[in-house]
Amino acid sequence: DGGITQSPKYLFRKEGQNVTLSCEQNLNHDAMYWYRQDPGQGLRLIYYSQIVNDFQKGDIAEGYSVSREKKESFPLTVTSAQKNPTAFYLCASSPQGPAEAFFGQGTRLTVV
């Protein structure tokens, strides 16, 4: 079945560690996105990529990094520079822009 897969579903990180969240899609979409969701706030854009080997910062990119070496994959690394990383992270993909994107099931990251 076509879809977008995020892993792991739950992730625990110690302070000072980098962690990488996986996002894979088999929808043949060019565009991929990473959002962060906090309680009581709308989804906020971290990074997006419209084509392989190219990506752009979103509204809250500080403390995060991404790569887009393959069309299917858009991993997000949460670095130790991110001061408040505990959140629900959502990956999405679309044929073009962010509207009507397909979302993954999310990864809940908790700093312990």
Added chain:
Amino acid sequence: EDQVTQSPEALRLQEGESSSLNCSYTVSGLRGLFWYRQDPGKGPEFLFTLYSAGEEKEKERLKATLTKKESFLHITAPKPEDSATYLCAVQDNYGQNFVFGPGTRLSVLP
């Protein structure tokens, strides 16, 4: 700066009790307004796109409407399975800005 607010923050309804959710927006030229449904611990699922004032879209018990300043998601005779958080988002005419609202958490009690 583009902004989206949603009200109420949370809404509890009895099964069969119709109501409406509000999405108010400020955007420098609206390209589209989008509604999503999000179940707990899952990603949002796309519901509707509205492009111009006066437009309406329907899907089962849901109907979305759009004015120049706000959108409503009307829920007619809701069922417990309609319980979810409903998000709206707007995209500006330049296509560069895509802003989500904080959502309305709907609970439908049997």
